[in-house]
Amino acid sequence: MTGVQTCALPISSIKYETDNPGLNTFSYPGNNFNTQQVIYQPDEALNSVAYYSTITFTGTAGYDNGTSHVDTLVGIELATGTNITKSLSGQMTNGDLVNGSTYRLTFALYDVAGNYSTNYYYNSRFYDTSLPTITSISTTTNDGTFNIGDNILFTINFSEIVTASGPVNVTFETGTSDEVVTITSGNIYYTNSVQSTYTVAEGDSTPDLTINSISMASGTLDDNAGNAMDGLSIPSDQNLGDVANFEIDGIRPTILRVVANTAPGSYSVGEEIEIQINFSEDVTLSGAGAAIRINLNSSGSTYTEVTSLSSASSATATYTVVADDDANPLSATSVEITNGGTLSDDAGNGMNSFTIPNESNIEDTKTLIIETTAPEIYSITGTDGINGIGDDVTVTVT
Numbered sequence: 001m002t003g004v005q006t007c008a009l010p011i012s013s014i015k016y017e018t019d020n021p022g023l024n025t026f027s028y029p030g031n032n033f034n035t036q037q038v039i040y041q042p043d044e045a046l047n048s049v050a051y052y053s054t055i056t057f058t059g060t061a062g063y064d065n066g067t068s069h070v071d072t073l074v075g076i077e078l079a080t081g082t083n084i085t086k087s088l089s090g091q092m093t094n095g096d097l098v099n100g101s102t103y104r105l106t107f108a109l110y111d112v113a114g115n116y117s118t119n120y121y122y123n124s125r126f127y128d129t130s131l132p133t134i135t136s137i138s139t140t141t142n143d144g145t146f147n148i149g150d151n152i153l154f155t156i157n158f159s160e161i162v163t164a165s166g167p168v169n170v171t172f173e174t175g176t177s178d179e180v181v182t183i184t185s186g187n188i189y190y191t192n193s194v195q196s197t198y199t200v201a202e203g204d205s206t207p208d209l210t211i212n213s214i215s216m217a218s219g220t221l222d223d224n225a226g227n228a229m230d231g232l233s234i235p236s237d238q239n240l241g242d243v244a245n246f247e248i249d250g251i252r253p254t255i256l257r258v259v260a261n262t263a264p265g266s267y268s269v270g271e272e273i274e275i276q277i278n279f280s281e282d283v284t285l286s287g288a289g290a291a292i293r294i295n296l297n298s299s300g301s302t303y304t305e306v307t308s309l310s311s312a313s314s315a316t317a318t319y320t321v322v323a324d325d326d327a328n329p330l331s332a333t334s335v336e337i338t339n340g341g342t343l344s345d346d347a348g349n350g351m352n353s354f355t356i357p358n359e360s361n362i363e364d365t366k367t368l369i370i371e372t373t374a375p376e377i378y379s380i381t382g383t384d385g386i387n388g389i390g391d392d393v394t395v396t397v398t
Contacts, residue, residue, distance in 0.1 A: 020117035021046060021053075021109040025083060029105070032126045032224035036088040036097055044111050046078035051110035053078065057092070060123070062101030069094050099129045131230035132223045133159045136238035137211060143245040146200050146209075147347040148252070154240055155195045156183075156214065162229065164188035166219020170196065171212045174204040174248060178212060185219060204250030210241030249347035254280045257360035258294060258332040261316065266369040271321050273368060275304050277335065278314045283343050283351065285309040290341020292317075295334045298327035298370045305338070311346060323372050330368040331361050 021044055028039040038055055046053045057069040069092035077086055089096060097103065107120040138155045146152060156170070164185040172179045181198050188194045198209070214232040221229040240246070261274040275294055285292060285308065292306040294317060302325055304317040335354040337343055343351040362368065379398045 018113075018115060019044075019111075020115045020119070021111040022117060023107065023109075023120050024080070026120070026122070027083070028085075029125050029127075031124060032128055032226075034127070034129050034225040034227050036092075036127075037086060038088065038105070039083055039085045040107070041083045042078070042080045042109065045080050046073065047110040047112050047114065048074075048078050051114060051116070053110050054108045055086070055088070056106045056108065057088075057097060057103040057125075058106065059098070060102050060104050062098065064098035064101035064103070067094055067098075069097060097127045099127060102126050126225070128160075128223065128225035128227065130160075130223075131227045132162050132221070133230050134214065134232060134234055135159050137234060137240045137243065139240060139244050141244070141246070145247040145249055145347050147345075147349045148200050148202050148204075148250050150200045152198045152200075152209065152246055153195060154198060154211075155193050157193045159192075160223050161190055161192050162188065162221050162223050163190055164216075164219060164221045167217040168194075168221065168232075169215050169217050170198075171215075172198055173210050173212045174201075174206055174250070176205075177203060179204060182217065188221065190224070200248055200250045202250050202252065204248050206248045208241045209244075209246035209248050210239050249345065249349060251281075251345075252349045252353070253283050253343070253345045253351045254353060255335060255356055255360075256280055258335070258356055258362055260330070260362045260366050260368055262366075262368065264366045264368060266371055267321050268370075269321055269323055269325075269372045273319045273321070273330070274316055275319050275332070275362070276314055276316045277306070279351075280313075281345050282311045282313050283309065283345055284311050285337075285341060285343055287337075287339060287341025289339040291338045292343065293336050293338050294332050295336070296327070297331045297333050298325040309343075321370055321372060325370050325372050327368075327370040329363040329366075330370055331363040332356060 021042060024041040024043045026040045028037065053073045055071050055073065059065045059067045071088055071092045077084055103125045105122045105125050106118060109117050109120065134156060136157045138157060139153055141152045166185050168183045168188065170181045170183065172181070179198065179201055181196055183194055183196045187196070211234060214234065216232070256278040258275065258277050261276050267273060277292065277294060285306070292309065292315060293303050294305070296302045296304065296319060298321070304319040306315040306317045309315045335356065377398070381396045
């Protein structure tokens with residue numbers, strides 16, 4: 001008997017499926033990337049027998065423009081349920097990706113039923129393995145001399161757009177103690193430059209302000225692809241001192257000494273003594289009716305004053321001895337500025353200490369005695385007895 005034989009299969013083993021495969025997740029690479037890998041998860045199992053699912057990077061700009069790099073998914077790379085990290089270095093046709101090129105990434109996917117999809121593609125993926133660097137320091141502040149409290153703007157320029165995850169410390173060469181300006185991470189976000197301000201502090205001093213170093217206080221400074229800054233050195237001839245001339249004078253003037261230009265000796269009413277005060281640098285007296293008052297120890301209210309001084313490191317005043325003055329030896333007790341005036345150096349730093357240094361007073365270099373008390377007769381005594389013509393009589397006047 002001849003007939004047609006059939007084989008019955010359980011209905012449950014046959015599945016009709018027309019949905020195209022896709023991706024549940026795709027997390028790498030982003031718009032900028034530095035590692036040849038992809039992180040993805042298919043939304044269903046992919047075909048491992050009849051068809052090949054692939055990943056293709058096609059160059060759209062840069063050195064690799066027009067070149068396609070293809071890799072085929074195999075084994076666990078076809079599974080679903082968990083994210084898959086696939087390394088592509090040394091695995092693709094036409095070799096590895098080229099630094100500085102832009103790519104279009106395409107997933108060509110076949111599911112187990114043979115459904116096909118190329119709808120999962122990502123444009124403008126820039127492959128960047130170059131480490132960012134500092135290219136220069138610039139400023140918009142004009143050259144000049146700067147004193148305490150003055151501000152100088154400076155800008156750090158980078159080779160590409162970067163973002164900081166921690167604060168950046170900029171250390172300036174400012175003399176005995178170097179000043180540090182801290183730039184918070186929030187000011188360095190997706191930018192190729194950052195501006196900050198150095199403020200002259202008391203004690204800062206340098207003829208040509210420059211930056212000693214730039215460092216991360218914490219965190220990193222990365223480009224958009226995740227490449228960390230290749231050190232934080234400033235190129236030669238691109239530091240602040242190379243592009244600007246900022247003289248920093250944060251030193252306040254002080255008193256060096258108070259001396260007398262008059263010869264040692266004793267002085268009485270009407271006699272004059274020239275007093276000189278010396279400063280650590282040139283200073284100028286400002287203010288209506290202002291004077292440099294040098295108080296003396298010859299009475300409770302004796303002083304001499306300098307009423308005019310312009311960009312000079314010393315000044316003299318004449319002390320005229322008056323009745324009731326008395327000092328042995330003459331000395332200055334204090335120095336002050338009267339009538340709300342100021343005494344400032346050429347950079348504008350105001351003097352705020354008027355202390356006379358030890359062993360730098362009038363009496364330390366010369367002995368001048370001030371004595372204005374007239375002599376008085378307290379008593380007259382003589383030899384007792386009767387004396388005649390020609391006798392000598394001894395008389396004592398005290």
